Amino acid sequence: MSNTQKAMNGGKWITVSTVIATLFQFIQVAVLARVLAPSDFGIVSVSNLILAFFQVFANLGFANSIIYKQESDRNVLSTLYYLNLLVGFVIFIVIHLCSPSIIAFYHEPKLAQVLNLSSYYFVIVYFGQIYMFLLEKELRFKSVAIIDITGSVLGTAVTVTLAYSGYHELSLIIGSLVSQTTRSLLQIAFGLQFFIPKLYFNIRTIKEHLRFGLYNMGDGFLGYVQSNTDNIFLGGMLGVKMLGYYTVAYQLCVFPIMKLNPIILQVAYPILARMKENTSELRKSYLKILDFISYCNLPLLAGLFITADTVVPLIYGPGWEKSIELIRIFVFVGIFICLSHPLYTVAFTKGKPGLLFYLNLGTLIVKIPLVYLFGTYWGVMGIAVAFLLTTFLNMIVNFGMVNYLIGDFFSEFLKNIAKPVTFCLIMVAIISVYKMLVGFSGPVNAFAEIAIGGAIYAVLTLAYKLSFDQIKAYRQGLL
Structure with a gap:
């Protein structure tokens, strides 16, 4: 199969998965808007801001460097894998330590439980992430699509069920963790054919990846701050209720763009x-x-x-x-x-x-x-x-x-x-x-x-x- 045919086939699968994921996200927000208050959405938005901030430092641009360099060295990939797991665990600890300061800034006690629960995302996500990078490098977009669809469906089902059971803002967090756990397990299952980690860790073997990722991480940090400055200031200045209105409007207009546009970009880059x-x-x-x-x-x-x-x-x-x-x-x-x-x-x-x-x-x-x-x-x-x-x-x-x-x-x-x-x-x-x-x-x-x-x-x-x-x-x- 030629590269063009692979791209078109990949585009078909990524389109299907992204449309389904976006549709389920839309349905989830529409259903929860009738069950949860704007302040509940605002609290979860603050939690998502914190997760997005730490995510900037967690992957160090390895996705792009693995694809750009067409990396296949098992020693290099093993080092990257263990480094990601280590960084994820450190971030998990840091979020717990920073929670009191974040709660004080937003004047919202409910954030304590939300932040502590959300931090488990970093314990889960990096077990499977490198396999996702390898699947994209090998143009296995059908597998990527199956992973995303399954995670989206299960996550939405859990979120809506818990919201109607009275879990309020925690329903969104738990649903997100279920979705990511499902994705990580499937990423490992589909990706093991390309990489099985060995007991090897040598930071010198990944110098080129770290160098490539330095600007990418800096860009990610600045991108995070400039993309979320409005949310950070809004929550602190006007409260989580106004942030809830803002978040719903953003998710209706901008969220689909942020999800659907990368379909063609994700396929085109490799x-x-x-x-x-x-x-x-x-x-x-x-x-x-x-x-x-x-x-x-x-x-x-x-x-x-x-x-x-x-x-x-x-x-x-x-x-x-x-x-x-x-x-x-x-x-x-x-x-x-x-x-x-x-x-x-x-x-x-x-x-x-x-x-x-x-x-x-x-x-x-x-x-x-x-x-x-x-x-x-x-x-x-x-x-x-x-x-x-x-x-x-x-x-x-x-x-x-x-x-x-x-x-x-x-x-x-x-x-x-x-x-x-x-x-x-x-x-x-x-x-x-x-x-x-x-x-x-x-x-x-x-x-x-x-x-x-x-x-x-x-x-x-x-x-x-x-x-x-x-x-x-x-x-x-x-x-």
């Missing part, structure tokens, strides 16, 4: 890493990725923008109206993020992870004062606007870095994106007319708005972007 010296081909691939992402993401975000006041009460029930105005800001955040994503694949393919470090450093320098200033004067909406502005600036610099790595691409990009933007504007205009003439409340109007928007975008795409023959050829390539 392939692109094998042709890293061919800049012309990389530029073509980057533009194709950007074009595909634009056509997939823009109609979903535009549709959410115009239907937010219809779908939020319908999905989440009463009490979540505060999230509607946040959603309309996060829609544009999602657009800027999805257009920025492909840089990460290009940067690692060209062996330039340091660029990501400097990009996040610059974004962080701008974002922290904006979030603090806007949040002080305009509350949760001000923080959302600060997030929007910094995401836009990040995208502009992002494009400049891509131009440096692969050459001029912007004129071709503008030509490609003009069509989906135009299609979205037409779709939004027609749905707006429908809402003015017919109304926007209730399930019937929600279904009608979604159907009208989907039909308009599909017809315009078939008329001006893709022919039926092209769709048929693409479908045959996936099967």
